[in-house]
Amino acid sequence: MDDEVGPRDLTNDYARAEVAGRLALMGWIRHKAVRANVVVAREKAERAVEPLARYLIDQFMVSVFVAGVLDVTGRNPHGEEFPNPFGELWELTDAERFASRGVAAAFLDVLEKLASTLADVGVPLDPQADGNLFILGQLLLLDVNFALPAAQLVDCLNSLPVVGFTRNGRDLITSDHASNEDVRGVERIRRAYRDSIGGPYIRPPYAGGGQRNSPRRTAVRREGIREVRRVFPACTVGDILTSWNGDSQATAGGILRTMMGMLLGSRCPSRRALKNDFDLLDADSQL
Numbered sequence: 001m002d003d004e005v006g007p008r009d010l011t012n013d014y015a016r017a018e019v020a021g022r023l024a025l026m027g028w029i030r031h032k033a034v035r036a037n038v039v040v041a042r043e044k045a046e047r048a049v050e051p052l053a054r055y056l057i058d059q060f061m062v063s064v065f066v067a068g069v070l071d072v073t074g075r076n077p078h079g080e081e082f083p084n085p086f087g088e089l090w091e092l093t094d095a096e097r098f099a100s101r102g103v104a105a106a107f108l109d110v111l112e113k114l115a116s117t118l119a120d121v122g123v124p125l126d127p128q129a130d131g132n133l134f135i136l137g138q139l140l141l142l143d144v145n146f147a148l149p150a151a152q153l154v155d156c157l158n159s160l161p162v163v164g165f166t167r168n169g170r171d172l173i174t175s176d177h178a179s180n181e182d183v184r185g186v187e188r189i190r191r192a193y194r195d196s197i198g199g200p201y202i203r204p205p206y207a208g209g210g211q212r213n214s215p216r217r218t219a220v221r222r223e224g225i226r227e228v229r230r231v232f233p234a235c236t237v238g239d240i241l242t243s244w245n246g247d248s249q250a251t252a253g254g255i256l257r258t259m260m261g262m263l264l265g266s267r268c269p270s271r272r273a274l275k276n277d278f279d280l281l282d283a284d285s286q287l
Contacts, residue, residue, distance in 0.1 A: 010192055013185040014077045017161035021131055024162045024177035026150040028125040029135070033118060035146040038139045041114045045140040048106035051099040055090050056141060063158045064089060066137030069104045069111075071270045072130045073167075074160055075193075101268070105241040108271060111137055112238060128275075129175035131160035161186060166272075169194035173272075217260075221269060222277050224259035228252045229281070237274045244268040 028034065049056060049065075056062050064085045067073055073082040083089045086100055114136055115127035125132045138144070138157050146153065162177040163186040172190060174183055229235050235252045243253035253268065 010189060011077050013188050016185045017163065017182065017189070018159075020163075020177075020179070020182045021159045021161040022154050024131070024175075025135060025154050025157075025159055027177075028118075028123050028132075029153055030146075030150045031118075031123045033121045033123050034139075037114060037117055037121070038136070041110055042140050045107060045110045048110055049103055049141065052090075052096060052103050055085065059138070059142060059158070061085070062138055062141045063134075066134055066141070069108050069137065070130050070133055071272060072134065072160065072164070074158070079196075101245065102242075105238075105244070105268070107137070109238045109242060110140070114140070126176035129162070129177065130164065130173070130272075131162060131175065131177075134158070134160050165190040165193070169197060218273075218277075220260055221256070221273070222281065224256040225274070225277050225281060227259060228255050231255065237271060237278060240274055241268055241271060 052065070056065060064082050067082045068085045075081050086092070086097075092100065111133050112127075115125070115133055118125060119127040135157055144153070144156060148156070161182070162175050163182050164173045165171060165186065166173065169190055172183065172187060228240065232239065232252050239252045240256055241253065243251035244257055246254040248254040248258040
């Protein structure tokens with residue numbers, strides 16, 4: 001009996017997560033400011049992806065590209081995920097592979113600025129939620145009929161839940177669109193996923209324990225970000241991403257890359273990792 005209950009409950013949680021994602025999207029996608037601002041940003045977006053434009057031939061390719069830029073993936077009850085366009089789906093030339101880093105950073109910059117603008121003008125969306133950025137990326141690169149009713153417009157797009165979790169299954173990632181029930185449902189999925197990859201359940205210690213030290217690589221990265229922000233006080237995550245392969249003494253990304261001991265052309269830390277570092281350092285500075 002227990003073997004039957006677990007999978008059935010998990011399937012329900014997946015279904016609820018999908019519905020919640022669609023409902024959140026329907027709440028803002030037909031706002032009058034969305035179409036106007038997407039049209040304005042589209043030229044910059046198309047210019048950003050031009051080196052890889054030959055691969056963006058249909059909705060599937062656009063969707064996995066945007067997911068790759070955001071470093072996110074969908075995952076269904078069978079464990080299937082989006083393919084990685086930069087590694088396993090596209091046969092990139094050496095020149096395209098080198099250019100892809102700049103393409104991803106430039107497109108992400110357009111996405112984040114668009115989301116921030118929409119929130120500023122009153123569109124009811126969380127501008128930092130990956131699910132919303134995933135949708136905006138599709139709107140920028142696909143020929144979408146904005147005149148459709150919200151439900152039909154949503155049906156034309158690939159969407160993500162309003163709650164997710166990190167690839168190692170350790171942490172939940174929520175958004176301002178998520179209800180308590182949404183969080184509880186995805187937490188059950190996260191726990192099952194973590195179990196499936198061999199993650200042990202370790203009971204929390206009694207109160208009084210100290211804060212855990214950050215892993216060495218994370219500590220080095222955060223120390224590097226402190227130095228970057230000392231040199232460039234107004235530095236943003238986008239600045240680091242777009243200048244990662246820049247001058248090692250004159251750009252935010254170049255300084256961080258050098259302090260982390262990483263080579264020119266190496267992979268930049270993910271947007272999510274950098275954002276978490278910024279948030280943590282900001283919180284520390286306010287103590």
